[in-house]
Amino acid sequence: MANEDSESQQLTIEIQPKLVPIHDLTQTKWRYLFLFFDCTLCLGNYFAYDTPSVLQPEIMDRLHINSFEFNWFYSVYSFPNMILPFFGGFLSDTFGSRLAVFIFSLLVCFGQAIFALAITIESFPIAVLGRFIFGLGGENLCVVQGTILAEWFTGKELSMAYGMTISIGRLGSVINNILEPQFYSSTGSVVFGLWFGLFLCILSLILGLFLIFMDIHKDTLLGPSKKKSSEKIKISDIKSFNFGFWMLSGNCLVVYICVLTFNSIASLYFQTRFNFSSIEAGYFISITYIVAALFSPIFGILADRLGRHIYWIFSSALMMLIVHVIFILLPDCDKCIWGGLNLIILGMGYSIYGSTMWGSIPFLVDSYAAGTGFGIVTAAQNTGMTIGPIIVGAIHYKTEHQYGYTYVSLFFIIVAVIGVTTASMLWVWDRKNGQHLFTAKIYDSSRLESANEQEDLSKTLAIN
């Protein structure tokens, strides 16, 4: 009997550490449904963001504006977002991600509604206002999309989850590229496509409400888990963000220039250098996003299995460098496919980078500051998206007559070299600071501090 008792005791002791609270939805299959809602959260935003560029000549015609004025639709989106996502992330840490999801989704819908209405009534200033409001919500929504996901996929499957968000988002961009011209050719007006964009934004908002309900339900099942006051974010906490985090932010700024800024000029690039028509060039520039939509979750799963996030980040930065070196070395040619094949490498590099870089933020900042962390990295990304096209445009304007795209490619190579350098510095830093980006360990500064204190104490004891 005594023997039986001790056996059952042993059994309990062995099993207990493996038990997970069954009320924790993040440990059940429900998390995949949550992931679905999280992915669709930005679908409308991704779709509607790219609509003006696809319908550029038609919108310019309708509003009687030139290309400089047209570019306002993109600058009023990106320029404020060099700063705003930081506040959006901070707001989400302070008041909770759920409220942030709701507010930013509403702003996206509101902004797109104003934009669609403005194009309908042919008012350029109101259209600019609409894009501005759309931008206020859009990038911040992407910040909360990432933050709330980190709460559901703590550590494991995080890169896969981020890969999925990129996959669905970029699918939205590709669907926009395909559908909008068709809407235009069948209705003869740009207006239908814009209202359809609003419909998708509202759909994202409605699915976002399901996401909010699931998150509330998760917390109700878990019981009240009040944050300690020490765990509430303060602006001054940013000063204590580590060097690795700032290196990652800088890396994000430059690597995204190599992908997205290049993609924004790729249509003209393919028409000029490889003699494709604008429709053919349109197919080519979709390659990067199609590859990203297909491969981001796959590379995410690989990164979750193998860890070593820093290897993935470094390799993808290196791939950007290779892509732009190939572009500068490729001779101009008539309808040759080499440039298109190079875009496959670019899409692969983007897939690896997107899923592992965003997935690395929780390894570098405390969970209570995750929103602010995502906000800062998104602000850095938008800084690149704002200054990148301006620099490329200026270089192209000054050098195209004599040198074609050579100096533009040289610019991308320099930026990619900075990407490889910052990734290397991050690697070195990580090796000396807990190897979080190697072992995929969630960051916890309080544990680090106590570990350091413990190390100091054992050193003191050893000396004594």
Ligand SMILES: NCCCC[C@H](NC(=O)[C@@H](N)CCCCN)C(=O)O
């Ligand atoms: N939510 C974490 C993943 C972000 C993915 C990243 N996002 C962006 O580029 C944003 N600036 C969204 C742009 C969508 C149009 N407003 C991406 O690689 O797509």
